[in-house]
Amino acid sequence: xxxxxxxxxxxxxxxxxxxxxxxxxxxxxxxxxxxxxxxxxxxxxxxxxxxxxxxxxxxxxxxxxxxxxxxxxxxxxxxxxxxxxxxxxxxxxxxxxxxxxxxxxxxxxxxxxxxxxxxxxxxxxxxxxxxxxxxxxxxxxxxxxxxxxxxxxxxxxxxxxxxxxxxxxxxx
Numbered sequence: 001x002x003x004x005x006x007x008x009x010x011x012x013x014x015x016x017x018x019x020x021x022x023x024x025x026x027x028x029x030x031x032x033x034x035x036x037x038x039x040x041x042x043x044x045x046x047x048x049x050x051x052x053x054x055x056x057x058x059x060x061x062x063x064x065x066x067x068x069x070x071x072x073x074x075x076x077x078x079x080x081x082x083x084x085x086x087x088x089x090x091x092x093x094x095x096x097x098x099x100x101x102x103x104x105x106x107x108x109x110x111x112x113x114x115x116x117x118x119x120x121x122x123x124x125x126x127x128x129x130x131x132x133x134x135x136x137x138x139x140x141x142x143x144x145x146x147x148x149x150x151x152x153x154x155x156x157x158x159x160x161x162x163x164x165x166x167x168x169x170x171x172x
Contacts, residue, residue, distance in 0.1 A: 004072055005079050007038065012064055012083035026060065027126035030067070040071045047133045054162065060084060139172055 011033045015026055027050060034040045041049065049070070053063035061081055068080025135141050143165050150156040150164075 001072055004040075005076060008040075008068055008071055008076055009079050009083045011038070012068075012080045013087060015060075015064075016084040016087035024123050024126050026122075028122070028129055030063065031129055034067050034071075041067060043133045045070065047130060050130060143168055 015029055015033070031046055035043055035046045046067075049063045049066040052066055053060065061084060064080040064084040065077045068076035068078070070076075072079070131144070135144060147161050147165055150161050151158065
């Protein structure tokens, strides 16, 4: 168990340190580590962890906590949560004064402009990954289609879409 806790800490320290773009774009990286590399979760359990994270505040933290708990219980949940938060916390503490100077830095501004565009590809990759595991029958395809229509055509708040989709899932 100690070995697994160290691996869990390493995985979430890497994820917290080397990902750019927020919760959704790191889904493929988390999936690769916890499903493909270590086999701590099945594909379905992973999608459940991501779904749980998306319907609660702090998606990456909640997903990491769930994965840690599933892997090593309460101690695993603590290790994963602290590990995913720690890199950002340290970076923010160290960079607080430098942020003002970075705003004027052309190189950093250009880097961020390029990285923002790459995030589109990462979000698409996460969507495809989740879609492959979640769109398994006519019902799930219809729920996804209705969700997309509600989001883009009617501008429905995502919270209501998640709630509605969950209720449809329970009812059918």
